[in-house]
Amino acid sequence: MNAPLLSARGLRAFVGTRSLLAEVDVELRPGEVTAVLGESGSGKTTLGLALQGESRRGVALAGTVELRGTDLIGVPAAQRRAARAGVIGYLPQHPAAALNPLRKVGRVMAELARAPEAIPEALEAARFDAALLDRYPHQLSGGQQQRAVLAQAVLNRPDVLVLDEPATGLDAITKSEAVEALSRMSGRGTAILLLTHDLGLVRRTADTVLVLHDGRIVERGQHVLTAPTHEHTRALLAAEPRPPAAADTEPAEGGLRASGLSKVAKNGDRLLDGIDLAVPPGRCVAVVGRSGSGKTTLARCLAGLTRPSAGRVLLDGVALAADVRHRGRRTQVQYIHQDARASFDEFRPVLAQIARTARLTRGVSTAQARTEAEQVLASVGLERAQADRRPAALSGGQLQRAAVARALLAEPAVIICDEITTGQDLIHRAELLDLLAATLRTTSAGMVLISHDLGAVAALADEVHVLDAGRCVEHAPTAALLARPRTAVARSLVDSADLARGRTEEPG
Template sequence: MNAAGAGDAGLVVEASELQVSFGDFEAVRGVSFEVRRGECLALVGESGSGKSVTARSLLGLSGDGARVQAGALRLDGEELPARTSDGAWQSIRGGRIGLVHQDALVALDPLRPVWREVDDALRLHTDLGRAARRQRVLELLDRVGIEEPASIARRRSGQLSGGQRQRVLIAAALAGDPALLIADEPTSSVDQAVQAQLIGLFNALKADGMTMLFITHDLGVVQRLADRVAVMSEGLVVETAPTEPLFRAPQHRITRTLLAAQPKPTVDSSDHASAASAAGAAAPLVDVRAVSRTFRTLGASPVHAVRGASFILGRGETLGIVGSSGSGKSTLARIALGLEQPDAGSVTFLGEPWNPAPERRRRPRRPRLGYVPQDALSSFDPRRTVGEILADAITAGRSRSVRTNRAAIEAALEQVGLDASIAGLRPLHLSGGQRQRVAIARALAPEPDVLLCDEPVSSLDVTVQAQVLALIQRLVDDLGLACLFISHDLAVVAQLSDRVAVMSEGELVETAPVAELFAAPKHPASRALLEAQRSLEVR
């Protein structure tokens, strides 16, 4: 990188002709942008467009084997270190530049109280003593809107809601009093109500003079936060404009595609009503009756994750379960899967006891209940190829031989729109959309009767999200599956579901046909979710 003197005093970040390559692959190709003091620049684009690599280049974290070149890469007029191994980065990361990660649960150490996460940044980047740091931790937690900061500070990350964890990450990023805050998809894994709160927090930080580089695929968030938007595609910035003009009159086809792919809560009431009616006339495949689950931790109040929840799921029906972070959706899903035993109540699957029941009685029916997780990558054995993963599912664990099961593997990949050539790749070498399709193929391989999808598209960009949702809808229709679809995104649920069940504080507070719930929600929790959804729609 060229040495250069300070430029415009109002510029916090200046990048010129930034290039990042991994061997022969050019991830970022001649990108240039500026961020001025107190401004928020949003980097948006599809998965693999280069937005995260671009942002992480400002932290010297482009990745193993990355080759970074730039005409200029400056922070507050000073050239950033040319080599990622340069010791100067230690004072920049967490000090002059703060980073808010996408996945707070992964970013936070599960074995330490969260005050230590914030204290680390203070210890490394300030001269405060121990007592002063402890006080400053509480001030930072209060600044990011955490109620009862002294109590929250003593908890571990697993004892916090998704919104609380994200706020802790923001507090840690602010601890070094950074000149620039980089937020990498900080709202993608939380529900709309928490999203709206986090947007309010980021706007408050911006009003206090914070400079931000915001990476996201959610254009509703961008519209409410960013001053300018840079749209990336295949390593290039294809369009840059102030936010309002870009949304009003997008110039590039990629920008128009991103805007068109935003999920909208439109409901085809006739299709949904007929499916729900047909499902209700037959015996249910899944019957959940008054299940409850309480978690108890030494030194903490009991957490009533699920309280007396009941629902049925019929053949050919899709039931959407929605709720805010911490409402109990995922615990209810684990009970339905037989992975978490309820304290009270029961689950019947295919007319026989399922939970509680000995695993030896469940095992013969396990292939008939398919599961698509939120984080497909974490659910795969990283040592196995796609072909081996699918062979294992096809044979119910009896074989991982790709050669023996080649025809079935290729058919499973074709069913989810993937080329047979990826059978030889490992999950780490796939895009997010490809991994999610492989997870769906794995779930369908044993030919299940029921498909349970737990937040299957929340981490995907809007165009890939639309493709995966269309795939799930087609497969459910073509195969006659019953589907239990868990999401915090009402727009997504509206596209797929026949009925919707709303969860709040561990209870299923309202269940109704999707058109009825969207038109006239009865419970305050349902109305709050709809209001939050509408507040984040692209205008």
Template sequence: MSLLHISQLSVDFAPRRRGQEPTHAVQAVDLHMEAGQRLGLVGESGSGKSTIARALLGLNPRGATVTGTIAVAGSRVDTLDKRARRELLGTTLGYVPQDPGSSLNPLMRIGTQVGEVLEVHQIGGKAERGRAVEQALQDAGLDPAVSSRFPHQLSGGQRQRVLIAMAIIAKPALIIADEPTSALDATVQKHVLDTLDRLVAATGAGLLLITHDLGVAAERTDQLITLRHGEIVESGRTVQVLGNPSRDYTRTLVAAMPRADAPPRRRLPAPVQTAPALLAASGLHRSFGRGEQAVTALDDVTLSIPEGGAVGVVGESGSGKTTLARVLLGLDRPDSGTVELSGVRQTKQVGGREFRRRVQPVFQNPYTSFDPSRRVGYSVLEPVRSLKTAPRAQHRELLEKLFTQVGLDPALVERRPEELSGGQLQRLAIARALSADPQLLVCDEAVSALDVTVQAQILDLLAGLREERKLSLLFITHDLCVLRELCEYSVVMHRGRIIEQGPTGRLLDDPGQTYTRSLIEALPAMPDFSAAQLLQPAL
């Protein structure tokens, strides 16, 4: 008996506006999984990967029409009512969603949320549930002490691991993981994927892994399906699909994947560390909490971003990268230390509006960066209205110029965020940052949630804007492959301190610190598939 069998699955979304055609999100998809199998779904943003997962879970949005059949362990689930479908969630079907920011209850403690599945399904007594919560958190790479904390007290990577703990705590027969490691650094990503592998091996559970990281797919799946425009383009053994793809689309995905062990595919500017410093931070310290509960986020951090330069910041979740970004943006104040822009120290009295104009952010999650009730054109010009950098009569012309500059059709100005893909929204996040005509963009994990082809497009866009606008970049990422593609100089952070820095190529090819080497060694890589592997018959 197969674990999962999907036949002729189609999902259509009703048009949002009069006169529009329905959206065919998934079209006649067939999918088959056995117990203990690891099946990967890859494809660009909007290819239908997450829609398939939601259809399987019964989490279709309003206005969706679903046809076809879905069977789990031989039983039809697509015909079940909502109550019967909920009985499957957590026990038979475990789900790891992509965005921890919108998936955790901000008013509930972490331990309560992780144990909720056991309580709802009345699994075990109170003491047994408490032990299960501790074990699930440990399996997901977290200290059980986080049970008493609230989501806002954890980093993005830690919140993602909480979602994984919630998915595996009841040991479900099938785990649907939708980009479960896109927000995680390489070492934590390896730990989490190792945990999922162990669970599959120990319990015979199946793993349906949705990912845009082909390195993860290569290392962690047995079978692979590539999707485009809701249709299956290619399927088969992972080693065959990635090692010898038969379709141009799959070959495009493979070619777009950044690699830490290869020269950059873009022409980087000559080293500019000798250029005058645009932004300079010195001796930054920042702690949160008091007494024994205090956490040091920044510990004597000194950093310089030269005019026209691109500086990368890499490190594990909780290493202080985002705190550094917030301090440099003026969104948080250090306990001690200084930040200077063009030699002028930033204080409560100095900087203000002009500082905010010259230094603009591009945040990690494009979906939570935009007001869902506003049209995207309105949101893109928020800095212009706030900083009063252009008269109202010029707004429409400025919008068209910005949309064109980031490679989008100006006709999209009237759309709402939910009507656009993640890649389109990330381009708009960049357009919004550019609207104030800044000198420095602070990009905090700006491509971590994007598939490889869209990621490559965004990196190309940022590289082009650097030349066109003479922009400086501070690029914060957990993906070392991206550093080589965009930044000529990088720093490595660990527990709030900069432990190593230098030209990116040297840092990746010959790291001087054990910690940096551990980050590089943990990277999922696209293997060079051998002829013997390619010819090996499917099991």
């Protein structure tokens, strides 16, 4: 067996008396992919940082992390960075935070590259289009940002790759390509640590699986996905969504309707081209497509956050103002951002921010708003003690669920969900989908689901629209489209998704 490139022994992380990691042992060996599964808040991101000798502010580390004979714990920062330089590549959970907003992607990569051939090789590995190198980060979609940071992480062929949710924001086609890229990198000897909620990604890439629960590894090995022994592992594997029964009632009249929505960027690029969309009360319409196809632009136009170049949005037959600031104090269309962390004020407790939504949109008292906020947060799996913290103290998945709670508290007519399952572990993803399904059943709210997660689409959506280069190229009832996609784009998305594999690899 190959000697480990990086190993941790008795690794601990804590804030005061609160333990985040407890006696964790990990070995990363050349050519092997080690996957870490666990709930949001279980310690995966803390582990990914700790294996580089790093931690978030206020978090202390203990134990040993050895990289080529150097213990990264407790050494001066300069020595730690020197030991890691060119040896460890890191993809953080939130790629936007790793990109310099003031610099074009290509210029940064040119400075980091050790040889001219390193850039095209990294772009190929990350499936990042070279034509996008001349753009700033804000000009990229979420999936494109993810691939840009991945390209930076694999630049110069590091010996160890630490990837925190590398499939976040990736469409099914690009994710399938990323799986192939990971296989190529591990095949040439790279040791890869995969921190992820994506069970399909783990099945297709991992040599060994660790299950992290409350900061402890409760199960490890190659058997984890096929013959789990720990009850928490079994709960994770049992939480994948299943398609609901088809709706047996006619949709109600009214709801949200978009007519001829188009959007042209300042540089002349056509981001949307004549989109028509109808979202009846109590129904869910999904919008899918490759990264950069216009999904988030459409969502922002519906929510009044981006002004369309042409077309209009109506609610119950009444035209809505193109700018959300002119739609009145009670916002009837609630938008749940793809980047949940950026949608919260970093200096105020999450609970206070969510309670404020009830006060502003429905005029309830401060005390009543706080009570309602605690109740809706509990429904998405967040305890009061967690919600009373600032956003930086919560995981990405926890903040996504908090953002959903905030939208529900406004009691909107329409909820627009932009990639809300990307940061969710399997258990909380299932709970979140159940909550949204119950909202559709018990209220008159309509829902627009922007997602690369075809499992979530199958579980929630009544109808699917497929976007490609800003145009709707196909739309049909969900079951029909997933079973018999007509266009090449839709077929590629469905064929590349784990959903298309028929769940043949379910654990016994």
